[in-house]
Amino acid sequence: MKEKVRIVIWIIVAVLLIGCPFLIQWLMTGLFGTTLGGTNDGWLGFWGGYLGAIITVIGVYLQISLERKRDQERIKKERIADLQKKALENFLNLIHKVNGKYEFIEKCYDEISYLMKYSEVSNETIDKIQQQSISYDDRDYRLHEIKGFVLQINNYYKRSHNELKDIQNQYNEIYANVVTFKINNLQFFPFALDNGLLSDINTSTSQMDLLVKNIENDFEILKILTDLRSIYTTYVQDKDLENIVANLNVIYHGNNNIIEQFKSHDFMKHKKMFDKLMKDTEKAERKYILKTNI
Structure with missing residues (x-):
């Protein structure tokens, strides 16, 4: 049950991450129509910062998960030793x-x-x-x-x-x-x-x-x-x-x-x-x- 919930959460996060830039562009050009949708240089900078932030977050998450796993293994070994x-x-x-x-x-x-x-x-x-x-x-x-x-x-x-x-x-x-x-x-x-x-x-x-x-x-x-x-x-x-x-x-x-x-x-x-x-x-x-x- 927990595994299914985890998969659903990851799917929602992925959809939000992928859909967020398109939602922003739609709001800029479609719903409000107040801009021309931005320049190529602007979007290039946005995607660079956006993807960099995602990569950074994923990296931090993986590092924390790895350290947590190592701590759990260490605690498990210490517990077994006790x-x-x-x-x-x-x-x-x-x-x-x-x-x-x-x-x-x-x-x-x-x-x-x-x-x-x-x-x-x-x-x-x-x-x-x-x-x-x-x-x-x-x-x-x-x-x-x-x-x-x-x-x-x-x-x-x-x-x-x-x-x-x-x-x-x-x-x-x-x-x-x-x-x-x-x-x-x-x-x-x-x-x-x-x-x-x-x-x-x-x-x-x-x-x-x-x-x-x-x-x-x-x-x-x-x-x-x-x-x-x-x-x-x-x-x-x-x-x-x-x-x-x-x-x-x-x-x-x-x-x-x-x-x-x-x-x-x-x-x-x-x-x-x-x-x-x-x-x-x-x-x-x-x-x-x-x-x-x-």
Whole structure:
């Protein structure tokens, strides 16, 4: 609609510019008839001044339009640069927050893995105790080893209690931040990586969805830690070593008990993927600073 109005205006201006001299001559010789229409020298001077004025006006208009266009392009580039900077800053903040969570989850994973290995807690040991397929002395030794395992888990839990608060809220916060970023900032992210995890919007969206999925699974390690701690709490109440073994063998998810569930975690794989994402983020930051993407 605006384009049509602009065309109509230009047509009217052109008609007026072309018709104005003829209108003047008609008024001089026709309507009033008071003059002979002017001399050749007079009209030559008139046309020179008239066309010169038109050319000057057109030149000024084109210059103003060009400068305005340049200003608009500059403002647009500055605006894009600001949006890219904000998108990058928000993504860096998001990644560093996730990294903080991953660092704590990794501590939990390493602690449980170490204690499980050190105490030789395994499905095989649990089965032998429950099936009474080992000697009494060996069985008694294994029971106390398993007791030591849950005791150490309980001690670690108490040391980490403050960091373990509001576990579910921490995941929900990460999920909400990722969704908000995808809606508000992702389209402005300064993509600058060839074949990287952040090479374009579609790839980046997939990586962020995968990140949320991995985080959700990895938070299960914290739940396992809480469940292992509750096993020791139960023992404090009933003083029954057999119940520790039975509780370790309780179905946790699907057909896996709590030991199998922990060992089946792909936490280290998830952590490697996150570390790669973090490196790509840092690359994008360096390229943005060098302005190679603008």
